Amino acid sequence: MTSKKNTAKPFIIDDESLTDPTVKDKVFCPIINGEAKGHGLVPRDYSIYPAEMFAPPSEINLIPQSEWSSRLKEQEQNNSRLSDVRGSIPSLDQNGQGYCWAYSTGSCLTLIRAINNQPYVRLSPHGVACKIKNFRDEGGWCGLSAKFSRENGYPTVLTWPEKSMSRQHDTAATWQDAAKRKVTEDWVDLTRDVYDQNLTFDQVATCLLSGIPCAVDFNWWSHSVCGMDLVEVEAGSFGLRIWNSWSDSWEDRGTGILRGSKAIPNGAVAIRVAGAA
Amino acid sequence: MRYAASVAILLLFTVGGWAQEVKLPPEVKAEPGMILVKAETDCSTVAWWAPDGGLQVIPADLLKNTMTAVCFAIKPGRYRLVAMVAKEGKPAYAVTTVIVGEVPPIPPGPEPEPPGPGPKPPTPVSGLHVLILFESGDAGKLSAGQQGVIYGKQVRDWLNANTALGPDNKTRAWRIWDKDVDASGEAKIWQDLLARKRTGVPWIIIAGSGGVAYEGPLLSNVQETIALLSKYSTTKAIHHR
Numbered sequence: 001m002t003s004k005k006n007t008a009k010p011f012i013i014d015d016e017s018l019t020d021p022t023v024k025d026k027v028f029c030p031i032i033n034g035e036a037k038g039h040g041l042v043p044r045d046y047s048i049y050p051a052e053m054f055a056p057p058s059e060i061n062l063i064p065q066s067e068w069s070s071r072l073k074e075q076e077q078n079n080s081r082l083s084d085v086r087g088s089i090p091s092l093d094q095n096g097q098g099y100c101w102a103y104s105t106g107s108c109l110t111l112i113r114a115i116n117n118q119p120y121v122r123l124s125p126h127g128v129a130c131k132i133k134n135f136r137d138e139g140g141w142c143g144l145s146a147k148f149s150r151e152n153g154y155p156t157v158l159t160w161p162e163k164s165m166s167r168q169h170d171t172a173a174t175w176q177d178a179a180k181r182k183v184t185e186d187w188v189d190l191t192r193d194v195y196d197q198n199l200t201f202d203q204v205a206t207c208l209l210s211g212i213p214c215a216v217d218f219n220w221w222s223h224s225v226c227g228m229d230l231v232e233v234e235a236g237s238f239g240l241r242i243w244n245s246w247s248d249s250w251e252d253r254g255t256g257i258l259r260g261s262k263a264i265p266n267g268a269v270a271i272r273v274a275g276a277a
Numbered sequence: 278m279r280y281a282a283s284v285a286i287l288l289l290f291t292v293g294g295w296a297q298e299v300k301l302p303p304e305v306k307a308e309p310g311m312i313l314v315k316a317e318t319d320c321s322t323v324a325w326w327a328p329d330g331g332l333q334v335i336p337a338d339l340l341k342n343t344m345t346a347v348c349f350a351i352k353p354g355r356y357r358l359v360a361m362v363a364k365e366g367k368p369a370y371a372v373t374t375v376i377v378g379e380v381p382p383i384p385p386g387p388e389p390e391p392p393g394p395g396p397k398p399p400t401p402v403s404g405l406h407v408l409i410l411f412e413s414g415d416a417g418k419l420s421a422g423q424q425g426v427i428y429g430k431q432v433r434d435w436l437n438a439n440t441a442l443g444p445d446n447k448t449r450a451w452r453i454w455d456k457d458v459d460a461s462g463e464a465k466i467w468q469d470l471l472a473r474k475r476t477g478v479p480w481i482i483i484a485g486s487g488g489v490a491y492e493g494p495l496l497s498n499v500q501e502t503i504a505l506l507s508k509y510s511t512t513k514a515i516h517h518r
Contacts, residue, residue, distance in 0.1 A: 059414060061415075061417055061418065071421070074421040074424070074425070075424070075428075078421070078424070078425035078428070078429035078431070078499065079429055079430035079431070080425050080427075080428035080429035080430070081428075082428075084429075084430055085428055085433075115427075115428065115453060116452055116453055117436075117449065117451055117452050118452075119445050119447065119448040120447070120448070180461075180462035181462075182459070184457065184458070184459055185413065185414070185457065206417055210413075210417035211413075211424065211427065211428045212413060272413040272455065273413055273457060273458055275458070275460075275462055276452070276454060276459065276460045276462060276463045277462025277463060
């Protein structure tokens with residue numbers, strides 16, 4: 001799948017842009033095609049789940065910040081960013097349910113399949129979220145859906161229709177098919193609970209420069225999205241191009257750029273390898 | 278700079294502007310110093326590239342006429358020179374050996390091994406199939422050129438234009454996988470190609486109606502990879518290992 005080069009001004013989300021009420025509405029209260037879009041991340045209650053010094057996944061060989069700019073230029077020159085690999089693949093759409101935490105991992109899996117050139121099929125993160133939450137519309141974390149993807153895979157809309165909350169799709173055949181798309185390799189700190197699994201900004205940057213998508217949670221947004229590209233917004237100022245789950249009608253074909261404090265994840269998992277089917 | 282200037286110039290060509298025909302003499306003998314090599318082609322522009330160290334090529338954008346490569350070599354030796362052209366969706370390339378100074382002839386290689394029973398050849402496939410394998414955990418260590426091959430648009434566009442159509446009549450017959458991928462949900466041909474012996478990653482396997490035509494380490498950049506793929510785009514006989 002290929003896409004035309006987008007020359008529109010990028011949608012940047014940072015501390016400064018969020019002082020603009022218009023931007024704030026697009027981020028926190030988006031109405032797209034008449035639908036109010038949901039979030040779903042459960043921000044950490046630090047009185048219950050205290051912050052800890054996390055040990056980053058030790059196997060990631062960090063790319064030094066001094067190399068980010070030149071590597072990004074090479075990626076742009078080669079059209080080899082994950083957003084290039086994505087091409088014209090449409091964004092997922094979580095509709096109004098608070099299932100962003102399942103959609104972020106789903107978008108990462110979609111990118112992995114695009115890298116692999118597997119036959120395109122639209123994934124159904126609603127199936128994952130319904131199964132985990134017993135069909136309740138509840139929030140979660142990307143670590144939760146990533147764990148599920150390792151154990152069970154992800155269904156497609158062929159077996160679990162898009163945005164369906166119906167139990168009739170929860171069948172053995174659905175999960176037998178979903179298992180073909182199990183995540184078999186990722187970077188995640190399995191010594192930590194799912195709500196505590198995180199990567200540093202530098203680790204996320206390294207992953208994105210290496211073509212590895214990351215599901216990233218942001219407490220300020222109560223939202224989980226797919227980290228797709230590292231972006232140099234201005235010389236020496238780096239942000240994340242995220243792929244949202246609010247359809248292609250949100251901002252730049254479903255993507256925006258987080259910068260500054262808004263780009264520092266509170267939870268993250270890097271998805272590397274999934275079953276080829 | 279990760280790219281030599283001549284390679285950077287090659288990046289100006291898009292897959293949409295690839296080739297018809299280009300010819301070079303099999304070899305060019307010259308003394309150390311400036312060397313001129315002329316290409317015969319029906320295309321208006323030629324890109325030149327010297328993959329071996331020791332032969333320097335004047336960048337094409339400094340030349341009035343790109344039909345002739347202007348090269349420099351100081352040391353005696355054998356150097357490959359590649360001419361690449363592009364026209365309306367198809368690439369073409371030609372390679373010559375520039376022999377600079379007095380260079381001993383290449384000794385004959387070892388006698389080919391007599392054919393043994395060998396491993397069982399994979400199931401022949403219809404049309405070009407390409408499998409690229411790498412270790413995703415080490416993707417950050419890949420060269421910029423190899424990242425360009427694995428993730429970049431140019432190679433993907435070439436593969437989409439030149440590989441066979443899959444059973445779904447939409448997806449082309451190429452895959453780029455982590456070497457540890459679970460391919461049990463894929464067609465047998467892909468499982469067979471994945472199971473073939475290799476000496477490391479990143480790795481490329483090119484197969485067609487005659488079986489596996491080429492397998493070896495992934496080349497170092499996009500241009501070399503496309504040149505290699507173009508060579509096998511009309512598949513040849515089975516290559517037993």
